[in-house]
Amino acid sequence: MKAGWDVKKLGELSFVASGGTPLKSTAEFWDGDIPWYSSGELNGEFTIEPKDRITALGLDRSNAKLFPKGSLLVGMYDTAAMKMALLDRDAAFNQAVAGIKPTPRTDLRFVKAALEAIKPSIMEQRRGTRQKNLNLKKIKDIEIPLPPLEEQQRIVAVLDEAFEGLARARAHAEANLQNARELFESYLATAFSGDEAGWDECELNDHVRFIDYRGKTPPKTEVGIRLITAKNVKMGYIQREPEEFILESAYEGWMTRGFPKLGDVLFSTEAPLANVAQLDTEETVVIGQRLITMQADEDVILAEFLKFSLMAPPMQSEIHRRGTGATVVGIKAKLLKTVPLRFPKNLDRQRAIAANCQSAYDDMERLEEAFRGKLQDIDDLRQSLLQKAFAGELT
Template sequence: MEEKQELPQGWVWTRIGEIAPTSSGGTPSRSNPSYFTGNIPWIKSGELGDGYVVEYSESISEAALAGSSAKLFPKGTLLIALYGATVGKVGILTMDAATNQAVCGIFLPEWVELKFAFNYLFSLRREFIEQGKGGAQPNISQDIVRNTPFPLPPLPEQRRIVAKLEELFSRLDAGVAAVRRAQALLKRYRQSVLHAAVTGELTRAWREAHPAPAETGAALLARIRGERRAQWEAAQVAKRGGQLPLNDAWKSKYVAPPGPETSGLPELPESWSWATFEEISERVTVGFVGSMKDEYVDEGVPFLRSQNVRENKYSPIGLKYVSPTFDESISKSRLEPGDVVVVRSGSVGTACVIPDTLPAANCSDLVIVKQPKVLPEYCAYYMNSVAKARVNAQKVGVALIHFNTQAQAAMPLSIPPLAEQAEIVAEVERRLTVLDALGQTLADELKRAERLRQSLLHRAFTGRLVPQDATDEPAAALLARLRAGAAVPAKAAKGKRKAKAEPESKQLSIKL
């Protein structure tokens, strides 16, 4: 908020540093284990959540206070994050606590309502982020905090503003909570649709109306296996220039993909069968694994990464491109419409089908199910539903969670008859289309709620949320008393710790 903005009568522009001292915390040396064996809460910037600070992951000792730059801030201190992804996040201490250097404490005088200042700083987060840009991470300094313009109303009006905001935010938060509950219900219903689709429940009535499939799942699998063997034999003959060997002994060298391990798998409808992803596809392979330094170009061959794979849907957001030359050099990981790609780092197991809109593409470290012989959309539904638990059970890695090609190749897959697969895909698409529309409506409601929240904050700090009272003591008089030394703000304690205060059980109503 800019200081040049005109304020109501009785208000005055000041700066945070004019009304309150500030101090950042510090980090005791990790080389001294005794520093982290005490019971003094030590708050880090990631533990500020735009509400009361009631949880913390580490504590420090009295020795740490005495032997480092760490300071003890009293209960009720207003905090703001200075570094990184949490820049501008605010919090209110519910206990005496120390902080690290990424957190700034603001020690307000009694004539500045704590929640008034909290809400004001909360409303400025975007501005703090903008001021912190320029480095690898957005950082702000205490000087920026101290120089932040602060619209100061009379104390009674501050209290009226806080009361009104809490009343309005309480209603707004109730609405937001209802929307989030609806989103959770939609997510569960979406999963139930996919689960029903790949276990046969969704098409139970359809099967009753079509009791004799032209080709069962078992017959379809047998045909796929036969075609796979025939392709292998044709390839062997081609290697010999079209000349057939004198006998058929060479055919015994064919190694068929192993079938699935069915122990523990649920029972399927009579016309369905179990297979593996390796059995029903040309092959299961992996995208390019290696450095992409200097390989991206402005135009060229689309190059998919995990962020382009959403549940049952390809997303062009953030799509990269590589040159045709580089694409040729990594031809093993080329994609074509109808391939199924599965994320193996990050949102592990999420799958989608490569659409016809990408006739030529390549990809990074994704598992690729090449040209499945069952409907690829059905394969994606299976991966995004009952296969999730199996994928999660096979995660490996430390820094990243990975899912490998061997696990994907051996993954059991329920196989309905082709006609039923088509019915499943059509029915799922119909239902998901409705769910997507509802989901977008709910997302729009959340955006509208956030805009309303910001609008209420703007009205509050421009004097348009509650009426002014001519009998209120003007804010200028408050500042005059401060400058005359009549009001002395509380300061952060250093070294000796105060008696521990009991944390408040209530939560701030303005918590997003």
């Protein structure tokens, strides 16, 4: 650490406290003039407009606390742990947030950057079985290197300038990533417009067998036969993680509705709706709930053609149009079976379309991999700058 710097706990720097939530059932506590934040709203340099506001009475009758503009808010619970934002207004917050008040000798923009630099080590201190949380004591006990105020402000200015450039580079890479996906979707939309002569139309159920294990949750084990769930099925491919299993002895008794095989099309019925991939292994697997296995009559419809048909914007739109549910949108099997499917009657034509789509998909994946690499490089550079800043090496 650089000469003249000190090490201080957050609790020594300033007043640090968690918030609270007024009773939801008491109308007089809500829809007032005081902004009230939850940890999920700590997203960015400054706080966004809050979803909720409380009254002075709600503030007085709860553990919520009013912190001044310029305070630093830090999330403590689950996926919001170590999310941060500086208050751009006086506001209160809930019990999942720790607030740090500004002081004359400390620039909280510097503190926020310091916490970002050591975030990985802080996240390792989370505890809990269902949720990995930090508590207020752990927040207060976090130690950060602290130079004099002038040096804090100089470091913040240098980081701001550097991060502005990194933000532009990230936005450019993210735009290119989105463009790669949109280009592929545009290709699919054209390939499956079905405007050419020699195309026929049917309902999905006419030439596709549905194997549906929804509503059944097999007991999971540490080892055994691999279980594929909706968490594994992404758009166009099957992800290995997370790996889950059922007992081998339970397999035949469980798989009474049909057995999946290599090349079958897997379709997620909700959370998310309409992800599509082909089974890419000959190993024995179990298909979990929220997935439907589609086995095409390959004398009429090729499986690879079916996969790209289901991925194409026209069918995706039709499937989502038939989806139901307010919070989680899903589709019932009986509605999915009636979705119209257009296809060339010539199998060689189907095979050629699927091959061209696969080539376009592979091109998209190569571009996405390159742009994700750029995003990772940007994140690594940002973290490197933070590490240098708080080692006193930033000039």
